[in-house]
Amino acid sequence: MSPIDESSPSGAPASDPSPRLLVVDAGDETAFRPLNGVGGIPGPVEGYPQFPDMTPLWREAGVTVVRSFDWVSRLDTRNNPTSLFPNWDADVDDPASYNFAATDAWVEAVHSIDAEVMFTVASSIPSNKLPALDNDVYGRVVEHIVRHYSQGWAGGPSTPIRIYEFGDQPDLGPLHFGGRPEEFYAMYRAFCEAVRRVDPTLTVGGPANAFPLEADAPYREGFLRFVRENELPLDFFSFLWFTDGSRDPLDFRYVSADLRALLDRHGFTDTDLTLCYWNYLAVPSSSAPAAEKGAFQAATSIYLQDTVIDHAFFFRADSGRDPHYGFVDPGGVGTADDAPDERSRALALAGRALTGQRLAVTGGDESGLACAAGREGDVVRVLVANYVAPDSALIERAEDRFSFRIPIGAERIELGFALPPQRRELASAGVSSARIDIRNLPWSGRTVSVTRTSTTGAVDGPHEAQVSEAQVSDAGDIQLDVDLAPQSVFLVELQAR
Structure with missing residues (x-):
């Protein structure tokens, strides 16, 4: 039927x-759930003048926290002049060995609108996806980065960052992590130990799964088993979800309920559930009018209030220009010349409305x-x-699975993942x-x-x-x-x- x-x-x-x-x-x-986070680049900075200033829009939208992953603030595992630690032969304890300037400016921009930063530690994807060569050295570098952003080491920002996330889509085929799951786990252990040495009260989590409904997976059940067996902290479990395969704003309710049950089964009843990126479309070949995207954004922001998600980040609340991939991400807001459009207005209106005390409707x-x-x-x-x-989303599916292709240069990566069941009510x-x-x-x-x-x-x-x-x-x-x-x-x- x-x-x-x-x-x-x-x-x-x-x-x-x-x-x-x-x-x-x-x-x-009643109280609104605190779900008004975003991912995106705050604005222009030395070396990156092409990025428009998003802080006025973010202030209007009442943004409370910004995820840093798409900044240049990546800790590459190989030598890279734009990495936070450019040369792995350098002195780990020397402030001159670090590359903080652009990231510091963006942290200050976020703090200027009274929002927090969720700082993501991940390598310089897509140019490098390899695991750390030496986890002890890697952990010492992470420790200094955290000291910089949480305690002011080496001239760090005056307002401390309290939230640290490890990883970004390690399950996304060969695109985001080129090592074995065990190598990812070892890096998470080094990350947690480094943060603990700085301040055991800081918030840590991960691993930002791209395909959160894939059961019995290394970065889902396998990751949770490793964390439990090694008594590591996991204050939040993070995941991404986009609706290219369904166009359904209630996907988030289904996915979050599945993950909440997963965490509870593994004994992580006190671990928050963090939707670290969400939007309508993510696959570069997907498309929809700006008005359709904006309406989806606002509807989803409302529906998220009745899920078990503890924290959420709309991606991406900027122009879509990307310093790493060299293209304009379809998830951005605003027109090609950076003027407001239905997506930026939807972000502002939803942020303005979903604050204060929630009223029954x-x-x-x-x-x-x-x-x-x-x-x-x-x-x-x-x-x-x-x-x-759209009508295309209402046609009966052959199966609850979405397959797609991502072009990376001359390479074509074929991927697929499980979807929530199709709803007649859509x-x-x-x-x-x-x-x-x-x-x-x-x-x-x-x-x-x-x-x-x-x-x-x-x-x-x-x-x-x-x-x-x-x-x-x-x-x-x-x-x-x-x-x-x-x-x-x-x-x-x-x-x-």
Whole structure:
């Protein structure tokens, strides 16, 4: 049986002409999950002037933590002039042997917007994927890097970094780690021992798995067994997920539940689950309009709130320019000339909305019409995303597996991984408008300012805010009608006058 309704010509459900009723209870408050991290390059720095300054957008989006992996801050395992430790024959204890300048500038840029850094220790992929030649020396170098960023050694940043991650997609075929799993495990041991020597209260984790649903795998069960048997710390287990193979924003719920059960079975009940990178598409040959990507971003940000994920990083919240691969990553935000587009606006609107105290909402669905509300001081915000999965994602799959090819120079790497089961509920209900019914506001009988902002043309102009006034009833209720174009994000903000 097909997972979609065959009653319409395209196979998708017919549009629903009636407004969707979204009910917000401003008197029912809980806490938002802290999931507003990003991965990306903060801005231009000496030697890398081509990167645009992302800190204004990140500040507007309320970014709380930034993963450093795509910076130049990689600790290569072979001699490399751009590595944090360029020459492995140099004196490990000499500050002059290290290459901190560009990374220091980016750390300071992140700290300038009051966000933290999650510092990732990994080699200079794609130019080198080899394991360390000497893990004792490797560990001593890691120790000095951590002392620099956590204790100010060799003129390190004034604000310490507290979170350190080891590895990046070691399971991604031959693309990210060219050694045996046992060599990766040994490097993780050296990493943990190095961080402990600096400060045993620092947060450590890894290994940033690319294919987290592959069972009985060396970098999943095998890694956890090694960590347990050697009594190593694992404050968080990190993984990536992109939806090239499904286009389903609820993949993250399924994958995180599977991993949470895995960790618990292995005795890691206190280990956090970190989605270290997420986005709609990651394979370079995948494509979609910016509006579709933006709607997916916002819908996913809302759905993530109801998962078991403890920390999440949207990738990538920058222009997509990459200092290592030499191409523009399709996961970036903004246009080719670095102007805002639906993706950057979705990032800002979701970040603005999913803060403060979370308010109870009913009326959304699991087909892309997602809604969240929050209260921050004297402002109430309601965020609605109307993501519509493409028809190609609604065709019944032959199997829950995704195969793809990645071009690296002249090389073509064939890869594949397990997907969550296909959901019938992914097909959009075709909602084109909504009535937002906000109840139990603390401003009974008062006039409020209403600001409406959208990522698309659902208001008078793209990205334009409309400001009006409305009256709250004596019972503390207000109703607002909004148009919801397909592939759009809509934010309503209410503030008492």
